[in-house]
Amino acid sequence: VDEEVFGSYTYNMEYVEQMVKNYTYLNLGLTFRLNGRSYVSKHGLLDLLNENMTEEPLYEPIHLSGADIEVAIAHGTGYGESYFSFVNGQYTSQGGTHQAAFREAIVKTVKEFYHKDYDASDIRTSIIAAVSVKVTDPVFESQTKIKLGSKEIEPGVSLRNFVLDFLGKHLDDYLHKHSETAQILQKKIVENEKERKAISGIQKKARETAKKVSLNNKKLRDCKVHRTDRHELAEESMLFITEGNSASGSITKSRDPRTQAVFSLRGKPMNCFGLTKKVVYENEEFNLLQAALNIEEEMDNLRYEKVIIATDADVDGMHIRLLLTTFFLQFFPDVIRGGHLYILQTPLFRVRNKKETHYCYSEEERQRALARCGANAEITRFKGLGEISPDEFRGFIGSDMRLDRVRITKDDPIHDLLEFYMGKNTGERQGFIIDNLRIEEDLVQKNYNDLH
Template sequence: MTEHQYDESKIKTLSSLEHIRKRPGMYIGRLGDGSHPDDGIYILLKEILDNAVDEFIMGHGKRIDIHIGEDGLCRVRDYGRGIPLGKVVECVSVINTGAKYNTEVFQFSVGLNGVGTKAVNALSSHFTVTAFRDGRYKTAVFAQGLLQREEEGETTEKNGTLIEFLPDSESFPGFRFDPQYVDQRLWRYAYLNAGLSLYLDRDLYLSKNGLLDLLDREVSSERIYPPIHFVDKSIEFAFTHTDDYGESYFSFVNGTYTSEGGTHLSAFREGILKGINEFTGKKFNGLDVRDGIVGILAVKVQEPVFESQTKNKLGNTDIRGPIVNAVKDAVATHLYKFPETAEVLVDKVQRNERVRRELQSVRRDAKAKAKKIAFKIPQLKDCKYHPSRGQASKPGRENMLFITEGQSAAGSIVSARDPMTQAVFSLKGKPMNVLGQRLDVLYKNEEMYSLMQALNIEDSIADLRYDKVILATDADVDGLHIRNLLLTFFLHYFEQLIKQERVYILETPIFRVRNKEKTFYCYSDRDMDEAITALKVKSKADRAVETTRFKGLGEISPPEFKQFIGQDMRLRQVRLDRLSEVSRVLKFYMGKNTPERKQYIMDHLIVRPV
């Protein structure tokens, strides 16, 4: 066996852009193909748009033009000040180069570490930057971060910057921009920057009322009082209450969405509590004040400290006190000015308080009953590894809970699973339809209570014991009904679990098509037809091809099932487009409107010819 020599020749020094290409996850979080809203191609687009929006924030340019071609080529043109012509190449290719370190030029910008545009350059097969400034322009063309050519001269174009990039197919194989995800991002920019016009070709994204428009979009009909809205130079917020359970927030720093919150969000929550208590002269519990709240917060921070390059969570501790005080004063002042709003809000808090106290005895009874049954949750086959509270596991080490129907399906998964990271909760029958039910029903229903305990989300979603919650139901009508009942359960009582995108649906094959040489597992009728055709071409007789339909997960043997929950597991993430749709969709599909639903099914029924 040859021992590899470790000497000076083994030490490598990568250029900054080479390092980005070698370790892209450090800079953009994940790669992907565009099928998930956090995939890298959207981060590339975001980095370029952030720079354009920063110009608007600083008072330069009220319009941004965007184009995304069918081949994935992106073009972003702003009408700000334009990159100084002598620094165009450095600003897009040398890390730690930029004007955003100079707080006199950029007071409230998103990108402060000088990496964003360089990452886009390094991860693009084609990247062109053109700066227009005071009648002159300069263009630089790159390929995979390497400078190809430069050009400069006179121009009649308005000041600003034009960037064109094509994500590199080596880093993003088979990528495609999903119009829905792009639309969502552009509307966020519009809501956070009232008065900014973003044009995606001819489509205009423009908000006149900022966060109020976003809140109306999310909870237009469910709110119980007009939103409380406040805006000044460095903070803007809006919130209202609904009759739903839990609390929902959208938080932003310098225009970027902080999906994991941070110090600004915790300060916002504390400020709301203190403001209401100051107005009422009482000491309400934070849970009572915030249950049913939907809030949006946007802050501008001169030197934000994010916990990652993708800026999901703010870490600045020095801003906590000022935000708490600003929110407290604004809330108390608003309640004094609008007594009708104050009356409805305080009544909501008092109702929350009564419900919580009524639930205390129900919770005690439920816990006492659970202890009598067993020390462990009987339907749960747990795994050995669990993430720390509030911390997501590292990629490749995520643990997960499969929720299955019946013992046969659970048996297949239990036999095939990895006991280190995969747990199984088996339902005894169809779960209860909890739509419209009070919270105490959750504690009186043994199965729903056991599921909540297995997940450990009674007190807070942050206590969730699993990285992924996976609905593993049969691919038939009953399985679909059970899946919908479970989704109703989570959306009704634990909406944050869905909002944080922790719930998934397991896709398992419906058919197995095989001959003596090869086996295909098919997830649709089309897959099955294609598999049969492929095998018949190689077979001399039709009878050599065997087709089996799996009626349920329990019919798939454990050795076969192992591959469907292993490395090649197919999962569909459950995501919310907007909160306002949840109530409407649940009432239609799970409510008591049976005749209306029956007519809808008849109108949209598709019969497959035999």
């Protein structure tokens, strides 16, 4: 690839590998080779589900397939809903009419099977599922083909009715044949119902509070275009979550008000690891953040394509990143699974002489910039986002913005990691820190040796 045309670039191999795997799930037995490694799937979407579950499913995943449709369904123990949907081999990350029909069909089929009028949210909470359909002449809602708009699976045949009929027959048959799975699923639904009712009073008060401040939410400086709008810039909408007024002030003055919103934290948010969703409604800051994102009831309602944690590159900033990531992992993992949560990289150094200025995001970049600008170059160490002038900051959240997507896979021991870093094992964590401590004097000496 020509760097003069595309600039400096790197391949995100984790993303490329996931795309290759998606093709294997949809083409059984077909082997793909990438960088000397072979990828093949024997069980289609069932393999996808098993490879993306970050916890043990409550029951053996359900795998159903028919003409022009394949689905895989399981439930875990967490919050939220997670879906992988495909149309004619295209991954539709924003879902669309087929995913909406699938979600409706699961609720309808389960209600009819148990002869109970369960709430839809109680049935779908903690579900992880995949659906693939083949549609004649599909129509997508965007140029990137990530959301299906077609209402017919073929001329004269409703896509919604097709999915409803398929699950109404095959999922119902499966639950009748597998009574143990049916019992586990019903127990999970009842547990979800009990928790929902237990916090319903708190939810009502929290919603009323959120409504009162929605028109004058001092924490949120909103943008004009949102992910849910039918607008050409909808996919560019983003929310920066910042710490303190100085950082939010820099971003607010530098942002593009059409697509960039800012939510300002008061300080360090609560460590919510191990807590129930009740805390989301009792904690004003979490409740206002949830309201700003509009994700309480439906992930499809998420107002921003990118949710960006923008904290200082110091110890406190890193801690806030951990606390916010814990919040999303604990209560809204779909924001991460859907590829919406990011960490903003901001420069650590500015190296300049009278002719040129370089912004450096690492010690290695600083060394290279210093070599270009000379030993007498001026070096500025940015301690926080609030120290960067709005004019400078504009470049760091524009076309050259550097973002790290937060990802989770089944190979990530999420619960174990959160238990260790965010749990109450203070002594064990203290021992780990002491054993891995890097002495500041040693680092200073190393930097001095590098420079000379």
